[in-house]
Amino acid sequence: MSGRNKITVVGAGNVGATAAHWIASKELADVVLVDITEGMPQGKSLDLAQAAPIDGFDVKLVGSNGYEETADSDIVIITAGLPRKPGMSRDDLLKTNSDIVGAVTEQVAKYSPNAIIIVVSNPLDAMTQVSFRKSGFPKNRVIGMAGVLDSARMRCFIAEELKVSVENVTAFVLGGHGDTMVPLPRYSTVAGIPITELIPEARLNEIVKRTANGGAEIVGLLKTGSAYYAPSLAAVEMAEAILKDKKKILPCAVFLEGEYGINNLFVGVPVKLGKNGVEQIIEISLTNDERAALQKSAAAVQELIDVLKI
Numbered sequence: 577m578s579g580r581n582k583i584t585v586v587g588a589g590n591v592g593a594t595a596a597h598w599i600a601s602k603e604l605a606d607v608v609l610v611d612i613t614e615g616m617p618q619g620k621s622l623d624l625a626q627a628a629p630i631d632g633f634d635v636k637l638v639g640s641n642g643y644e645e646t647a648d649s650d651i652v653i654i655t656a657g658l659p660r661k662p663g664m665s666r667d668d669l670l671k672t673n674s675d676i677v678g679a680v681t682e683q684v685a686k687y688s689p690n691a692i693i694i695v696v697s698n699p700l701d702a703m704t705q706v707s708f709r710k711s712g713f714p715k716n717r718v719i720g721m722a723g724v725l726d727s728a729r730m731r732c733f734i735a736e737e738l739k740v741s742v743e744n745v746t747a748f749v750l751g752g753h754g755d756t757m758v759p760l761p762r763y764s765t766v767a768g769i770p771i772t773e774l775i776p777e778a779r780l781n782e783i784v785k786r787t788a789n790g791g792a793e794i795v796g797l798l799k800t801g802s803a804y805y806a807p808s809l810a811a812v813e814m815a816e817a818i819l820k821d822k823k824k825i826l827p828c829a830v831f832l833e834g835e836y837g838i839n840n841l842f843v844g845v846p847v848k849l850g851k852n853g854v855e856q857i858i859e860i861s862l863t864n865d866e867r868a869a870l871q872k873s874a875a876a877v878q879e880l881i882d883v884l885k886i
């Protein structure tokens with residue numbers, strides 16, 4: 577036991593291993609990397625531990641195929657899952673990943689009953705709901721990562737468009753993770769100036785479209801996998817906000833009970849993250865069009881929940 581915080585990352589594939597890398601290089605917490613593949617999480621942890629003297633981070637890194645090592649984690653990031661295989665329908669994948677995330681969550685909840693869970697596995701909003709139901713944790717302790725990534729993509733494109741620092745750009749994205757996400761240009765700013773005043777509408781629509789298509793664009797380029805540098809850092813930003821009790825406002829998938837007119841469903845909205853996980857759900861006023869787009873996005877998530885019957 578060290579005096580540091582402890583983060584378990586389940587799934588030591590691209591997203592999981594890169595999350596471990598970011599956590600270590602930020603010296604945020606000790607890391608336990610868990611995967612079903614024998615030797616792989618152990619090998620990646622050992623490799624990363626050997627980078628410590630070079631970068632100068634003092635955190636403990638452990639790889640495991642079980643959960644004993646994960647006991648009493650402060651945060652658990654779940655990235656376990658399978659990509660779609662040839663011949664597999666979206667519903668098949670939904671059920672397979674739901675079984676994986678469900679089984680992982682049971683172990684996580686058993687060994688770390690007080691942890692805060694951050695789900696990354698896709699389909700994101702539905703998998704977060706699976707983890708919420710399986711863990712039995714209160715809703716403030718099960719959070720899905722999508723909005724931080726989606727808004728980072730939009731910020732990246734806006735900064736590129738206006739040739740300004742990414743640090744000057746904020747972007748606002750609501751809704752489920754996927755084609756139906758709802759980027760909100762009028763709440764997106766450059767040094768406080770709404771981007772609607774800086775970028776012509778037609779060009780802005782292209783940026784919004786590229787943001788919603790952000791994951792697919794990278795899959796199209798990589799061909800053998802999906803994005804992982806930005807997704808893993810997005811999950812780590814959420815973990816950092818919690819561990820440091822920053823009260824940071826970030827778009828996250830959280831369980832809504834009437835907020836935005838949505839009930840019993842995980843959907844992406846702005847929340848305040850602090851030591852208790854989700855400390856506040858922030859409701860902003862939406863135009864009729866924005867509200868309709870959010871409802872459509874929630875309906876797409878609800879369809880998956882109906883298939884899973886959870």
Ligand SMILES: NC(=O)c1ccc[n+]([C@@H]2O[C@H](COP(=O)([O-])OP(=O)(O)OC[C@H]3O[C@@H](n4cnc5c(N)ncnc54)[C@H](O)[C@@H]3O)[C@@H](O)[C@H]2O)c1
Nearest residue numbers: 587588589590591611612655656657696697698700721807
């Ligand atoms: N929410 C988002 O914005 C976002 C972004 C990127 C990726 N993702 C999702 O994150 C997940 C991981 O992506 P990746 O690129 O790291 O995939 P990957 O295939 O590289 O890694 C997944 C890992 O999960 C492991 N795994 C499978 N079943 C397991 C189980 N029962 N217990 C423990 N580990 C198990 C696999 O062995 C593999 O190493 C995918 O579902 C992907 O779609 C989500």
